[in-house]
Amino acid sequence: MIKVAPSVLSADFGNLANEVKSICDFGCDFVHVDVMDGHFVPNLTIGPLVVDAINKASTKPLDIHLMVENNTFFVDLFKNLNPEFISFHIEEEKHPHRLIQYIRSLGIRPAITLNPHTHPSSIEYILEDVDMVLVMSVNPGFGGQKFIESSIKKIKEIKELCQKRNPKCLIEIDGGVNDKNIKELKEAGVDIVVAGSYVFGSENREKAIKSLQI
Numbered sequence: 001m002i003k004v005a006p007s008v009l010s011a012d013f014g015n016l017a018n019e020v021k022s023i024c025d026f027g028c029d030f031v032h033v034d035v036m037d038g039h040f041v042p043n044l045t046i047g048p049l050v051v052d053a054i055n056k057a058s059t060k061p062l063d064i065h066l067m068v069e070n071n072t073f074f075v076d077l078f079k080n081l082n083p084e085f086i087s088f089h090i091e092e093e094k095h096p097h098r099l100i101q102y103i104r105s106l107g108i109r110p111a112i113t114l115n116p117h118t119h120p121s122s123i124e125y126i127l128e129d130v131d132m133v134l135v136m137s138v139n140p141g142f143g144g145q146k147f148i149e150s151s152i153k154k155i156k157e158i159k160e161l162c163q164k165r166n167p168k169c170l171i172e173i174d175g176g177v178n179d180k181n182i183k184e185l186k187e188a189g190v191d192i193v194v195a196g197s198y199v200f201g202s203e204n205r206e207k208a209i210k211s212l213q214i
């Protein structure tokens with residue numbers, strides 16, 4: 001069954017603790033936390049104080065998605081929160097292999113993220129070292145964007161690479177996910193979906209989460 005990681009980027013930040021508690025009570029599998037630095041992406045989100053507050057409110061493991069220039073600095077900011085995953089962008093890291101080893105040495109599961117333009121071959125030689133590949137199906141920076149269709153083909157290609165190099169590697173998709181494209185995503189090989197505006201924008205969030213757990 002697909003696991004769901006609602007992105008708190010679409011939550012009501014004036015009521016953040018309750019928003020996080022509610023999606024956990026409604027049965028989400030992870031809480032997806034988007035950290036943006038205003039440099040790698042044209043948006044700025046949250047730092048350690050707020051992520052710590054999210055972690056305290058959450059009964060589910062955190063899935064931290066870094067969209068930043070200085071990855072190691074940010075890993076060090078969040079390492080004491082014991083997240084399940086920390087993912088960083090391949091486009092923004094000179095030494096991805098070294099950073100993956102570092103994240104794993106902290107007892108955190110390393111994940112690598114690809115922007116929409118990035119070819120799956122760019123991660124082929126580090127696939128054995130990660131626990132998850134995060135495929136961006138929108139340009140990183142904002143919630144509520146339209147799903148980029150070519151992401152389906154990319155997931156299939158990554159799935160094939162994983163079968164050759166690391167069959168246990170999970171595939172996560174982030175951006176524009178909803179009940180309309182979930183079936184196609186499952187067929188393509190996705191294990192975890194991130195959903196922000198779809199879950200938080202739904203009148204019935206429990207139903208929205210369940211509609212993705214297919």
Ligand code: DX5
Nearest residue numbers: 140141143144175176196197
């Ligand atoms: C975008 C973020 C996403 C975003 C997803 O940079 O990484 O996690 O919040 O939002 P939706 O599901 O609304 O596309």
Ligand code: ZN
Nearest residue numbers: 034065174194
């Ligand atoms: Zn994200």
